[in-house]
Amino acid sequence: MITTRYRKFAIPLCIVVGLALQSCKSEGKKMDENNSETAVLTHQGFLLKKGEVSSTFRIPGELIANQQVDLYAKVSSFVDKLLVDVGSEVKQGQLLVTLEAPEISSQLAGAESRLKSFEAVYLASKAHYDRLVKTSKTPGTISQNDLDMAFANEQSDMAKWESAKAAFREIADTKNYLEIRAPFSGVITSRNVSPGAYVGPSGRGSEMPLFTLLEQKKLRLVVNVPELYAASLNKSDSVEFTVRSFPGKIFSAEVSRLAGALDDRLRSERVEMDVDNTEGELLPKMVADVTIPVNTNGSSFAVPQSAILNSTLGMFVIKVENDSSVWVPVSVGRSGGNITEVFGELTDGDVLLKSVSEEIRDKAPIKVEITE
Known part of the structure; x- marks a missing residue:
């Protein structure tokens, strides 16, 4: 039984507890309202x-000559005359250098003499055989054995004559190698000999080529396209590129050749574009910044x-x-x-x-x- 002493404290305590409970219910109600608001965002x-997805990506490329060749001497000889120098523009078939090899001239003269000798022997054998054939038309004058022997001698002499002609042509062709001509039109970019120099096949008299000839009117732009984008390019697709020598100028080219396989080292496909360089602005070995379009198939x-x-x-x-x-x-x-x-x-x-x-x-x- 609550005494009068504690009754006066019990009533205020109940009021406080009641207020606290009411406050907790209010807070809970507010939290529920907040959670409800969060859930319905x-x-x-x-x-x-x-x-x-259409996009582009940039990749470095290199400009190379459409054709490039190092010219060596075919036979051991000496340089007689140099008719071109670095920077010379040459046409296909143009004479570039003449070489001198006296022993080849001597060999050619000897081969010509042997050729004439075998020709004379053959003509004599042929005339002898022709006379026997004509005489043999009179019965009993020429035996068949003599006729066969004459024919065999004629054929043997003819074979020797043909062999002499082949030997003469071989030495004559070798002498033609003393004149070096341009295999295609282009520009001489290096010269490594002077008149009087001893030259010969690579490794035998010439460690360096006589000349280096490049075709510059038409260049190739070479890029290695990563595997991810390898399927994005097809023949005749157009690409754009820039070079440092002409800031802000955009060049264009068409895809001409695709390797059709990935490189073992870089896992990329080699792609080549033909570049018209009629004006001669671009140079081989220039580095290009190539922009390649990428389009998915949807x-x-x-x-x-x-x-x-x-x-x-x-x-x-x-x-x-x-x-x-x-x-x-x-x-x-x-x-x-x-x-x-x-x-x-x-x-x-x-x-x-x-x-x-x-x-x-x-x-x-x-x-x-x-x-x-």
């Missing part, structure tokens, strides 16, 4: 669909970059299913502008969030507003 979303899903969540767990897009968020693992492909290819367990018409962050947890309640 609306995010912008879009319907997933396939689309093309068979993959394309999403805004803001829709891709790059977290410590991997890359995801957030799909909305039954008013809940679902983190879907994806891998990305090529990008163009603000659009990126994604690959994963996705289907046409899935609803994805347009802007994502790690604050949107997996399996969390969510509401979405579809926008274009």
